[in-house]
Amino acid sequence: MSLVGAGARETMGPPRLVSPVRGLLDVYLTEARLAIATQLQYRVANYMYMLGMVAEPVIYLVVWSTVAEQQGGSVGGFTPGQFAAYYIVWTLVRNINIVFTPYGWEERIREGQLSSQLLRPLFPIVEDLGYFAGWKPVVILLWLPIAAVLAWLFHPVLSPSPLAIVVFGVAIWGAYLIRSLNQESLGLVTFWTTRVGPLFQLYIAAELLLSGRLVPLSLTPEWVQRLADVLPFRWTFGFPIEALVGNLSEEDLLRGLGAQLFWIVVGSVLVRVVWRFAIRRYSAVSG
Amino acid sequence: MRPLRLMWLFFRVGALNELQYRANFWLQLLQSAIAIGTGLAVLWLVFSRTPTLNGWLPAELLAVMGVHTLMGGLIGTLVQPNMERLRNDIREGTVGFALTKPEDAQVLASVREVRIWRIVDVIVGAVVLAVAIGQLGTVIGPLEALAFAVALVLGGLMIYSFWLIITTVAFWIVRIDEIAELFEGVYQSGRWPVDVYPGWLRTSLTFLVPIAFAVTVPAQALTGRLTVGTLATAFVFAIVLLILTRTFWRFGLRHYSGASA
Numbered sequence: 001m002s003l004v005g006a007g008a009r010e011t012m013g014p015p016r017l018v019s020p021v022r023g024l025l026d027v028y029l030t031e032a033r034l035a036i037a038t039q040l041q042y043r044v045a046n047y048m049y050m051l052g053m054v055a056e057p058v059i060y061l062v063v064w065s066t067v068a069e070q071q072g073g074s075v076g077g078f079t080p081g082q083f084a085a086y087y088i089v090w091t092l093v094r095n096i097n098i099v100f101t102p103y104g105w106e107e108r109i110r111e112g113q114l115s116s117q118l119l120r121p122l123f124p125i126v127e128d129l130g131y132f133a134g135w136k137p138v139v140i141l142l143w144l145p146i147a148a149v150l151a152w153l154f155h156p157v158l159s160p161s162p163l164a165i166v167v168f169g170v171a172i173w174g175a176y177l178i179r180s181l182n183q184e185s186l187g188l189v190t191f192w193t194t195r196v197g198p199l200f201q202l203y204i205a206a207e208l209l210l211s212g213r214l215v216p217l218s219l220t221p222e223w224v225q226r227l228a229d230v231l232p233f234r235w236t237f238g239f240p241i242e243a244l245v246g247n248l249s250e251e252d253l254l255r256g257l258g259a260q261l262f263w264i265v266v267g268s269v270l271v272r273v274v275w276r277f278a279i280r281r282y283s284a285v286s287g
Numbered sequence: 288m289r290p291l292r293l294m295w296l297f298f299r300v301g302a303l304n305e306l307q308y309r310a311n312f313w314l315q316l317l318q319s320a321i322a323i324g325t326g327l328a329v330l331w332l333v334f335s336r337t338p339t340l341n342g343w344l345p346a347e348l349l350a351v352m353g354v355h356t357l358m359g360g361l362i363g364t365l366v367q368p369n370m371e372r373l374r375n376d377i378r379e380g381t382v383g384f385a386l387t388k389p390e391d392a393q394v395l396a397s398v399r400e401v402r403i404w405r406i407v408d409v410i411v412g413a414v415v416l417a418v419a420i421g422q423l424g425t426v427i428g429p430l431e432a433l434a435f436a437v438a439l440v441l442g443g444l445m446i447y448s449f450w451l452i453i454t455t456v457a458f459w460i461v462r463i464d465e466i467a468e469l470f471e472g473v474y475q476s477g478r479w480p481v482d483v484y485p486g487w488l489r490t491s492l493t494f495l496v497p498i499a500f501a502v503t504v505p506a507q508a509l510t511g512r513l514t515v516g517t518l519a520t521a522f523v524f525a526i527v528l529l530i531l532t533r534t535f536w537r538f539g540l541r542h543y544s545g546a547s548a
Contacts, residue, residue, distance in 0.1 A: 044463070049469070052470070052471060052473060054472070055475060056472055062483055063479055063483060067340065071337060075336050153487075198314055198321070205321050205324065
């Protein structure tokens with residue numbers, strides 16, 4: 001597939017052909033600029049969304065802090081201050097983890113919007129990756145005051161090493177890619193079923209329990225942790241958070257990044273394979 | 288009684304409409320089962336680390352979860368679909384159709400839609416509640432049952448008021464699609480009795496977003512924790528909130544300008 005320069009110049013003769021890598025980079029940057037410009041307009045909407053999202057970790061934080069206090073100050077090695085650090089970092093990881101939802105695929109397919117996307121010489125998932133990544137600077141900007149308020153309320157305790165900070169900076173993008181790719185694959189299921197709701201909720205339930213989203217994995221039973229080891233979920237929540245707050249060893253940090261890379265490769269291959277079969281089933285009357 | 292008759296009429300039409308799509312029942316049942324399964328797993332994780340949570344026994348928290356699911360089902364069936372339609376109508380200018388009818392606009396805007404399959408959550412919640420009461424071994428007399436029903440209705444009215452106030456904001460800020468996510472997120476806090484939350488949050492969850500009245504208070508009625516004072520407060524607050532909602536709705540309406548519909 002050859003890629004066309006992003007600033008589509010239909011009216012000015014034949015399109016300018018550039019190298020695939022340049023072209024792809026152009027697409028990502030354009031999508032990102034688009035996302036920033038769009039989302040900056042809807043600050044209230046963005047804040048409503050983020051506040052709704054903050055409720056989730058605050059609930060977990062309060063419940064587990066209560067348990068810790070009842071158990072004489074800590075539970076499973078976590079003090080309320082460490083829970084606070086865990087769940088405040090959680091909020092950033094969760095925001096980076098917002099990706100194109102499988103429900104979006106329902107709509108694209110049911111309403112035939114996909115037709116126009118297919119006409120472009122561009123893999124639709126590339127557009128999603130670029131757009132949602134571009135949204136992130138806006139999200140991080142809006143997140144900062146929320147984090148400050150949470151830190152003031154809950155007194156987090158953390159002391160990350162410089163290496164941990166660097167690994168965290170990389171790992172949140174690893175998490176973004178893994179979650180994006182998995183959810184895109186899940187979304188493609190709608191080529192067969194039209195409805196993805198129950199399947200997606202099953203995915204979210206598994207993620208809640210097996211990723212460290214609900215509770216740090218070290219607080220779950222042994223068999224849950226073993227199960228989490230062989231699944232992708234923990235690399236999207238538990239690992240990035242623990243990289244910053246968990247005082248992981250250098251070896252664990254690098255091994256974690258390796259595991260993320262592995263799941264990114266698996267996710268990319270999966271999405272490509274599913275797409276090849278899925279797209280054959282697509283038909284639309286208009287779009 | 289006219290509003291009630293209207294409500295019943297719309298309910299019947301809406302239900303008949305949705306009953307055509309039988310497969311949605313099974314999808315909803317599956318989704319409810321997943322939600323309950325996750326909720327049970329969380330309770331199990333918490334109680335594997337502690338015998339009681341802030342004085343609440345596992346079975347009592349199960350009762351809270353039952354009420355939470357039940358109330359969530361009621362809101363999802365009756366309140367949320369109407370508010371989402373109203374939100375879209377305000378944005379697209381079609382709310383004019385409701386305003387020009389010879390009925391009270393607020394009543395009309397609040398009863399037009401029903402999402403009948405969400406009733407599955409009401410049933411599932413009731414079953415969880417029954418199991419919890421069975422485990423607790425307490426006898427529920429007619430007085431407790433009545434207090435529970437009253438608390439549930441008052442809580443539902445408060446949640447409706449909250450949602451209508453937020454939706455009315457759409458007259459000024461056009462895009463409030465995220466309100467559903469906001470509510471969904473905050474509503475999850477009702478899975479736990481509000482007294483586990485720190486003071487400022489407890490107050491917010493009681494008077495700002497009245498989840499305490501909607502979930503914890505009905506659950507208190509069934510676990511022998513409800514005082515007459517709490518129920519009276521709920522009653523007064525529900526009335527205040529309804530009046531406030533009505534006033535704000537009328538104020539918002541004056542800001543409405545639809546070019547065409």
